[in-house]
């Protein structure tokens with residue numbers, strides 16, 4: 529019998545480093561949303577990669593950051609909890625940014641773990657810079673490890689956007705895993721509930737084109753999912769009722785837009801993604817609600833699932 533390896537891995541890195549996009553590229557399906565706004569990921573999503581020689585469960589977590597709200601603190605806690613369960617941590621360094629104090633801070637915290645997982649370094653977004661820059665980053669990443677007294681199992685440059693080297697990342701992660709059983713049945717790519725994914729796809733659409741503080745203020749709640757009755761069997765339709773939550777009336781105005789134009793755009797973009805996810809057509813009913821300062825309010829956070 530050839531050996532079978534299995535285990536858990538997560539990517540860490542500053543917000544916007546490309547963790548969720550890389551997770552999706554490895555899993556081969558969109559299970560985690562991504563956006564150009566920092567702190568897009570707000571909960572833990574598991575992606576499963578099954579191969580004959582092993583199974584890798586990838587846990588996508590929020591980017592570590594200096595928390596400014598209670599939500600921010602809770603997001604960081606999710607990251608620390610995840611570190612305690614994984615076999616491998618993949619530290620993401622975006623190729624288009626210098627290795628900096630933010631990265632050293634994260635690595636310092638990893639180094640302080642009592643049970644330290646194995647470490648692999650990834651230079652992400654290599655499609656954005658010339659090869660020469662990628663090499664410079666790799667040297668800097670090597671030096672940072674020496675400086676901090678940690679060790680990389682590998683340093684792999686990768687582009688989730690073009691797919692270049694994504695297979696090498698999978699190979700390297702699997703190689704490091706211990707021998708182990710199959711945890712999830714073949715064909716399962718995530719354990720994320722469909723409703724949660726729908727909410728995330730709506731939030732992703734709502735993040736498009738908004739700026740400043742607004743991305744952080746947006747949350748989405750799925751209120752109801754109802755299969756439409758009296759539909760022909762080959763053309764099912766599902767009604768999805770969802771609320772987009774913001775923190776202030778002015779933000780509500782921005783999300784809705786002039787004569788409701790922006791909200792319609794959000795609805796269209798999200799609907800196409802949800803259609804793909806469910807494989808059936810959906811009718812999306814979006815409402816915008818104001819929950820004052822929910823990011824700082826323990827009770828509201830609890831209701832929103834944080």
Ligand SMILES: Nc1nc2c(ncn2[C@@H]2O[C@H](COP(=O)(O)OP(=O)(O)OP(=O)(O)O)[C@@H](O)[C@H]2O)c(=O)[nH]1
Pocket residue numbers: 541542543544545546547548549550561562563564565566567568569570589590591592652653654655656686687688689690
């Ligand atoms: N050109 C290019 N862009 C990328 C690549 N990977 C990610 N991006 C972009 O970088 C931005 C951030 O990507 P995410 O995957 O959301 O980053 P993240 O690390 O998960 O961010 P948080 O969840 O906010 O911590 C998005 O606009 C992505 O489209 C890549 O390989 N190449």
Ligand SMILES: [Mg+2]
Pocket residue numbers: 547548549561562568569589590591
């Ligand atoms: Mg993310």
